[in-house]
Amino acid sequence: MATTPAPFAPFEWKIAWRYLRARRAEGGVSVMTWISLIGITLAVFALVSTLAVREGLRSDIVQTMLGANAHMDVHYRRDLQAEIPKDHLIRDYDDLSARLADMAGVEDVAPLVRAQVMGSYQGRNMPVDVYGITLDDLRDYPMIAEAEDSWGDLARFGEGVAIGGALARQLGIGVGDRLKLVSPDGARTPMGRSVRVSAYEVVYVFTSGQGFVDQSRLYMPLSEAQSFFNREGAVDQVDLRLSDPLRAEALILPVLETAGDRAYLYTWRDRAGGMIRALKMQDNAIFIVLAILVLIAALNIVSGLIMLVKNKGRDIGILRTIGLTQGAVLRVFFICGASVGTAGTVFGVILGVIFALNIDSVYAFVDWASGSGVRDLEANGFIFPSAIITASDVLSSVALSMGLSWLITYFPARRAARLNPVEALRYE
Known part of the structure; x- marks a missing residue:
């Protein structure tokens, strides 16, 4: 057959x-x-x-978005209804930073003081976004420490401030000049808060390639920022850089559990959601x-x-x-x-x-x-x-x-x- x-x-x-x-x-x-x-x-x-x-x-x-920014920001909520009212400042940032640094997937932890002030130089004024940070943490941001173009010496960061190239051009300031910072959030007086004014030498000018960073950002030593903005012993946020930024969402819950009940987060996707x-x-x-x-x-x-x-x-x-x-x-x-x-x-x-x-x-x-x-x-x-x-x-x-x-x-x-x-x- x-x-x-x-x-x-x-x-x-x-x-x-x-x-x-x-x-x-x-x-x-x-x-x-x-x-x-x-x-x-x-x-x-x-x-x-x-x-x-x-x-x-x-x-x-x-x-490009992450080269000069953190992958995740940890903040504290205000709790004014508690028995002892609490503001948004993170005062246990050393302990918090150590706990976060021990987490799997976290590459670097940087406590920051953040504030907005007015920068002034020879009659020119520009709004400035100030980041108070340590030199070691600043070196972990490649688009700042290894910028496309830079002038000055980042190693002298402890003696002055670092500013974006576009901001420096708008103010007409260069390395070695002294930039005046004006903050309305000065010392408390019987008449209210006084205006605080201080001048800092510009020791480093960088061009990161990100327009919004180069046009407004200024980096200041953390200890000096704490003193200037009345943040003695505290910071505004703790920034995290992750080994895999694309998996930031997977770390949200573990970070919140580690940071405590008052913590809330912003990821880089929250900032760049539209893009x-x-x-x-x-x-x-x-x-x-x-x-x-x-x-x-x-x-x-x-x-x-x-x-x-x-x-x-x-x-x-x-x-x-x-x-x-x-x-x-x-x-x-x-x-x-x-x-x-x-x-x-x-x-x-x-x-x-x-x-x-x-x-x-x-x-x-x-x-x-x-x-x-x-x-x-x-x-x-x-x-x-x-x-x-x-x-x-x-x-x-x-x-x-x-x-x-x-x-x-x-x-x-x-x-x-x-x-x-x-x-x-x-x-x-």
């Missing part, structure tokens, strides 16, 4: 391979096969490389547009298969006559289309990964071709983000391309399987 061959038997692969490499004179569609292959390859290449650049841009933006949402919307739009591009490229496979089915009508009739089932014929033509889609996907992923890994060479070529330096191009609005390949992006690209290719291949293959052998051989 004869047995039915298993699906995707070797002879089905041999027939499909013969059809794929057949010349047009033999009834094949090798030109359409190549067009389909190249189209899928370029579409997947565009998808993978764009997703890599998108991920690199996201990483660059996050690093994160905008990036997410941009990601979705990019993926949809590129998915349409892949679909258009995959439609070439349908065109090629329809032509192949038409040219191979006589062959289909003969194969059906000698005993091939409809399922076997369907699988033969499905293999033809799916092979093109799979090969194009593989080649596209390889090209996309090569592009992402050599993004610096691509930028160097653009630099050479344009005849301008990268800094000049960036000044004119060009962006040169890094490229980061992630497994999720590659897998989503592969799934999209192969899914579309295999899905649309089914319909012309099904048409070939339903071809009546009598009709196919009637005029032969």
Whole structure:
């Protein structure tokens, strides 16, 4: 008793391979096969490389946002209804900092005094956002300690203050000059609080690349800030830098449990929520547009298969006559289309990964071709983000391309399987 061959038997692969490499004179569609292959390859290449650049841009933006800021801020609530009224100041910050520093996932802890004052120099006045911090903690902020451009010596931080480059330009002040700070929150007197005025030498000027930091921020030694703002023995907040900022939400509850009942938190996502949402919307739009591009490229496979089915009508009739089932014929033509889609996907992923890994060479070529330096191009609005390949992006690209290719291949293959052998051989 004869047995039915298993699906995707070797002879089905041999027939499909013969059809794929057949010349047009033999009834094949090798030109359409190549067009389909190249189209899928370029579409997947565009998808993978764009997703890599998108991920690199996201990483660059996050690093820019976090380079001069904490990943998480710990604050205390006021409790004026308690038996002993309590303000918002953190007076046990040494003990709190030690407990937080021992937590898994916490890389650095920095107690801060924060306040807003007026900065004045030779008749020019600007609002200033003051951060009281120790030198060791300030060195942990790379966009400050290792700024794009800097003047002065950060090692002299204990002798003066460090200010943003844009703020220094607006005030017309430089390293060695003395900046006057005016705070309305001075000492208490019978007539109310007095205005407090002090002058500090500017020992370090930095350009972090973040406009809002460079335009308003001033760093002052923690002990001096505590004295100037009446925070003796206390701080306004404790800043945390995490080993993985993207997992900040996972640490919220453990940090709150460690910090106590009066604690509440702000994460970097709370501060940059609008930017994160905008990036997410941009990601979705990019993926949809590129998915349409892949679909258009995959439609070439349908065109090629329809032509192949038409040219191979006589062959289909003969194969059906000698005993091939409809399922076997369907699988033969499905293999033809799916092979093109799979090969194009593989080649596209390889090209996309090569592009992402050599993004610096691509930028160097653009630099050479344009005849301008990268800094000049960036000044004119060009962006040169890094490229980061992630497994999720590659897998989503592969799934999209192969899914579309295999899905649309089914319909012309099904048409070939339903071809009546009598009709196919009637005029032969």
